[in-house]
Amino acid sequence: MAERKQWKWADDPSLNKMELTKLEKDGLDVIETIVNTYSKEGFQSIESSDMDRFKWAGVYQQRPKDGHFMMRVRIPGGILNSEQARVLAKIAEDYGRDLVDVTTRQAVQFHWLTVESLADIFERLASVGLSSFEACGDCPRTIMGNPLAGIDPHEVLDTRPLVNQLEKFFLLNREFSNLPRKYKISISANIHNAAHAQINDLAFTPAKKTIEGEEVIGFHVWVGGGLSAKPHLAKKLDVFCRPEEVVKVAEGVTTLFRDFGYRQKRTHARLKFLVADWGAEKFKEELIHLVGELETQGEDLLKGWNGGYFYGIHEQQQKGLYYAGLSVPVGRMNAGELVELARLADEYGDGTIGTCNTQNVLIRNIPQDRVAAFQAEPIIVNRFKLKPNTFVGYAVSCTGTEYCNLAIVETKERMRSLALYLDDTVTLDTPLRIHMIGCPNSCGQRQIADIGLQGALVKTPAGMVEAFDIHVGGTLEEAQFNRKLNARITVDMLGPFLAQLITLYKEDRLDGEQYWRYVERVGLEKIQAQVDSILQTA
Numbered sequence: 033m034a035e036r037k038q039w040k041w042a043d044d045p046s047l048n049k050m051e052l053t054k055l056e057k058d059g060l061d062v063i064e065t066i067v068n069t070y071s072k073e074g075f076q077s078i079e080s081s082d083m084d085r086f087k088w089a090g091v092y093q094q095r096p097k098d099g100h101f102m103m104r105v106r107i108p109g110g111i112l113n114s115e116q117a118r119v120l121a122k123i124a125e126d127y128g129r130d131l132v133d134v135t136t137r138q139a140v141q142f143h144w145l146t147v148e149s150l151a152d153i154f155e156r157l158a159s160v161g162l163s164s165f166e167a168c169g170d171c172p173r174t175i176m177g178n179p180l181a182g183i184d185p186h187e188v189l190d191t192r193p194l195v196n197q198l199e200k201f202f203l204l205n206r207e208f209s210n211l212p213r214k215y216k217i218s219i220s221a222n223i224h225n226a227a228h229a230q231i232n233d234l235a236f237t238p239a240k241k242t243i244e245g246e247e248v249i250g251f252h253v254w255v256g257g258g259l260s261a262k263p264h265l266a267k268k269l270d271v272f273c274r275p276e277e278v279v280k281v282a283e284g285v286t287t288l289f290r291d292f293g294y295r296q297k298r299t300h301a302r303l304k305f306l307v308a309d310w311g312a313e314k315f316k317e318e319l320i321h322l323v324g325e326l327e328t329q330g331e332d333l334l335k336g337w338n339g340g341y342f343y344g345i346h347e348q349q350q351k352g353l354y355y356a357g358l359s360v361p362v363g364r365m366n367a368g369e370l371v372e373l374a375r376l377a378d379e380y381g382d383g384t385i386g387t388c389n390t391q392n393v394l395i396r397n398i399p400q401d402r403v404a405a406f407q408a409e410p411i412i413v414n415r416f417k418l419k420p421n422t423f424v425g426y427a428v429s430c431t432g433t434e435y436c437n438l439a440i441v442e443t444k445e446r447m448r449s450l451a452l453y454l455d456d457t458v459t460l461d462t463p464l465r466i467h468m469i470g471c472p473n474s475c476g477q478r479q480i481a482d483i484g485l486q487g488a489l490v491k492t493p494a495g496m497v498e499a500f501d502i503h504v505g506g507t508l509e510e511a512q513f514n515r516k517l518n519a520r521i522t523v524d525m526l527g528p529f530l531a532q533l534i535t536l537y538k539e540d541r542l543d544g545e546q547y548w549r550y551v552e553r554v555g556l557e558k559i560q561a562q563v564d565s566i567l568q569t570a
């Protein structure tokens with residue numbers, strides 16, 4: 033076990049229980065215990081305090097707590113290669129009941145793992161340069177990025193080297209393995225905000241500034257975003273960060289979180305609460321105090337928001353090469369399908385696969401003369417479509433009661449069938465993003481959806497029934513979270529209710545007007561009136 037750190041908050045009497053657990057033994061130390069002890073001696077041998085620390089190994093007990101685990105694997109910047117994809121597929125096949133989920137932060141998630149399998153899985157991941165370590169826990173999680181980095185016609189800089197530097201710096205770094213809470217970083221130079229800057233704890237977005245007569249491309253820095261029950265949009269600091277300053281600035285922001293973040297209540301520990309209290313101005317001063325002078329803001333190069341979607345065949349920066357954005361309904365596939373993706377990446381592209389925060393994937397670097405054959409591949413025609421139907425294509429879902437201990441309702445399968453139903457019932461030629469979550473934690477990022485569905489239970493004469501609260505108008509374009517309507521819809525009514533609500537919008541909208549813009553224009557009261565009239569006639 034590594035030497036124990038003497039953290040300066042160690043004697044604070046108001047620390048929460050998890051903080052005491054982390055002080056007693058660093059989360060990262062559990063990895064060694066899993067490998068040397070638990071994976072040999074089995075589930076019954078796991079000490080309860082270590083069960084909390086399993087998250088630092090990227091592993092979490094799944095529901096029901098009967099000895100099975102989920103594992104999240106970091107995919108830095110959302111780019112992996114075909115060899116890595118094959119190893120992931122084999123893990124799912126051998127240990128994970130053939131299930132692979134692409135998550136809302138570009139990671140890959142397995143279910144059904146036993147503790148006996150973990151040592152072997154860690155080894156298999158390491159053999160191809162992957163890791164599950166710190167994919168969960170109070171530490172820097174998967175670093176989100178632009179899955180098109182390096183080939184994106186809408187990027188001002190290739191961020192792949194920066195993602196790698198950040199990953200190298202933070203992964204297994206014991207200076208930052210005991211943060212007050214989870215910590216999420218995103219970096220992208222895509223001008224359409226591909227990596228959802230405003231909902232990360234720390235984000236870098238493209239900017240430029242003329243410094244001493246020279247135009248420098250770099251980043252603006254955002255801090256304190258996050259969702260969950262108390263969502264916050266990140267605040268932009270008045271700094272300009274050169275590419276070579278990214279790691280230094282990330283180290284500084286993370287140090288502020290580590291040393292000044294709140295450790296009293298788990299629900300009030302994310303960086304967003306510190307940023308809200310300090311404000312952007314003080315945060316900047318403290319940051320500069322740590323890392324030295326930084327340039328002030330330059331010109332913001334962000335233009336709108338692509339929602340994290342890349343469907344279809346598109347030209348790359350590199351002339352004659354194309355990328356293909358594919359739909360993976362609610363992010364779930366099986367091992368064989370992932371192997372197929374690896375084959376497509378090798379046969380048509382350069383062997384790399386992108387994972388998107390919309391739970392989708394993309395294939396990079398397809399030469400023009402291979403595009404037609406690629407489009408005709410059966411798995412592209414039938415399964416990972418280039419042009420999915422609107423609702424299946426723009427549906428996101430969290431894990432829900434199938435595997436999640438915190439879930440109140442079932443989500444993933446429900447979102448999939450709901451999307452199919454809506455595609456059958458309503459024809460719509462513009463995207464309408466629906467996100468479904470099973471509890472207020474918002475792993476499926478309900479707040480940024482056009483329509484956000486949040487699970488709840490309602491009492492009926494027939495007993496407790498699963499239902500959803502409806503939220504409308506979320507976007508990161510002119511960033512705002514969706515707002516709750518006064519309507520709790522039971523699951524049997526959900527499809528017909530949404531079909532009617534969306535039909536009213538379709539009849540009333542301006543040409544091509546997206547749903548969140550429509551909500552913005554007509555106002556929440558009008559949407560509430562639509563809801564009331566649907567419910568009255570139901």
Ligand code: HEM
Pocket residue numbers: 092094102104135136137138139140141167173174231232258259260431435436437438473474475476477
């Ligand atoms: C206290 C417990 C939990 C909280 C507060 C929580 C909250 C969150 C939040 C806020 C996000 C990210 C949304 C964002 O991008 O900001 C997230 C991501 C996610 N969570 Fe949870 N979650 C919890 C437990 C779980 C459990 C038990 C599961 C599944 C078994 C789960 C599955 C996921 C998945 C799949 C993601 C996307 C993650 C990634 O790519 O890194 N979460 N969670």
Ligand code: SF4
Pocket residue numbers: 430431432433436437438439440469470471472473474475476
């Ligand atoms: S939103 Fe809630 S129900 Fe869904 S995966 Fe996250 S914690 Fe579980």
